[in-house]
Amino acid sequence: MASVSLTVNGEAVSAEVEDRTLLVQLLRDHLRLTGTHVGCDTSQCGACVVHMDGRSVKSCTVLAAQASGADVTTIEGIADGDTLHPMQQAFMDNHGLQCGFCTPGMVMSAIDLLKRHPGADEATIRRELEGNLCRCTGYHNIVKAIRQVATAG
Amino acid sequence: MYNFNYHRAGSLAEAESALAAAEDGALMAGGQTLLPTLKQRLASPSDVIDIGAIPELANIESAGGAVTVGAGTRHADVAGSAAVASAIPALAALAELIGDPQVRNMGTIGGSIANADPAADYPAAIVGLGATVNTNRRAIAGDDFFQGLFETALDEGEIITSMAFPVPEAAGYAKFPQPASRFAMVGVMVSRGAGGVRVAVTGAGPSVFRVGDMEAALAGNFSAGALDGISVSADGLNADIHGSAEYRAHLVGVMAKRAVQAAGG
Incomplete structure (x- = not known):
């Protein structure tokens, strides 16, 4: 078993998990943060994207033990109370989601991409x-949503 | 995936002793290849030794006409390195084409070349730029490092520490990505420098290879036009549902010309 201690959405958390436990399993099954989704489980679809030490990563392809000591932010950690994060608000404004399954990963990737490419x-x-x-192939409105945030900044 | 014992190495020495003590140990840096492999149960190591957080393996240094990249350097950090971009922009450009942003944030250069995937990008840089692979035991010439499909010159217990890339006068990389995986259907690195002209091809064969006819033609005339009429045999090249060996052989010529153009030739 591996003892993991990390910061998730600003709170210190610890858990005893099997060594093979993935970060996404720690988040969903142990911490019950089910906003991070598992789509393909093969590091292709990006539904599981979270931020680890400020960088977007696919949490289905990171071990929980690898993330020990890291600062992790999930989709649950970006709003300010009842006020949505500007990227969440932009997805809402632009109808940037249909079924919503990919949305948490899209939003987390989008925040990271604008950090690296401001005004993209x-x-x-x-x-x-x-x-x-x-x-759902809803890319057009997803791109519009991200452009809204890029141009607002 | 089958369970294993996870160890995080804080130093190269710790990694060496953990590997030596393991019954069947596997090194993991970013894990972007190893973890998918374990999930498919294509490997079942007794121990996974995480070398992704060893500070001494994650430096980039530019000095004495060479850029030395630590084995634990993430693809995103090679792509974003000012030192790499100014000395060997083709290497930064190659790193930017690997996988997707999230894979580039975890995957490392040392892990990529140790794995020696026939369609990975970095082997073309190691051979095409005439790099040297440094390990905890010795220095291995890039030309001798890749020995076949997923086969390298690394011995049991040997750990890559860095790669030293001589700064070329000009270099360019062109890649035709497989549209789903983003691995190279064919990728060609062309360089011109103190060691002459190099043309290294990844994705097309079981392992990266050089094209002597193209190197000779470019040595006399470093321009895309110098490659007119030079073809690569399809014998022994990879063939799958994405493309035949003949298709890949043709792509080698097309990508080589684009690489020369990217190098300013």
């Missing part, structure tokens, strides 16, 4: 979303 243009946004799949 449409082509940059589309290229940077390479690791996130939307099965």
Whole structure:
């Protein structure tokens, strides 16, 4: 068993988990933070994207033990109380979701991409979303939502 | 995936002793290849030794006409390195084409070349730029490192520590990605420098290879046009549902020309 201690959404958490436990399993099954989704479980679809020490990662392809000591932020940790994060608000404003399954990962990837590419243009946004799949094919409004935040900043 | 014992190594020495003590140990840096492999139960190591957080393995240094990249350097950090971008922009550009942003935030250069996937990008950089692979035991010439499909010159217990890339006069990388996986259907690194001209191809064969006819033609005339009429045999090249060996052989010529153009030739 592995003892893991990390910060999740600003709170210190500890758990005893099997060594093979994935970060996404720790988040969903142990901490009950089910906003982070598992889509493909093969590091392709991006539904499981969270931030680890400020970088977007696919939590289905990171061990919980690898994340021990890290600062992790999930979709549950970005709103300010009842006020949505600007990226969440932009997805709402632009109808950037249909079934919503990919949305947590899309939002977390989008926040990271604008941190690295402030004011990103449409082509940059589309290229940077390479690791996130939307099965509803709702990419157009997702890109519009991210552009809204990019141009507001 | 089957269970294993996880160890996090804080130093190279710790990694060496954990590996030596393990019944069947596997090194993991970013885990972007190992974890999917374990999930598919294609491997079942007794112990996984995490070397992804060893500070001494994650430096980038530019000095004495070479850029030395620590084995634990993440793809995103190679792509975003000012030192790499100014000395060998083709290497930064190659790193930016690996996987997707989230994979680049975890995967490492040392892990990529130790795995020696036939369609990985970095092997083209190691051979195409004439790099040297440094391990905890010795220095291995890039030309001797890759020995076949997922086969390298690494011995049991040997750990890659860094790669030293001589700074070329000009270099360019062109890749035709497999659209689903983003691995290279064909990727070509071309460079011109003190060691002459190098043309290294990944994705097309079981392992990265150089194309002597193209190197000779470019040595006399470093321009895309110099490659007109030079073809690569399809014998022994990879074939799958994404493309035949003949298709890949043709792509080698197309990507080589684009790589020369990217290098300013």
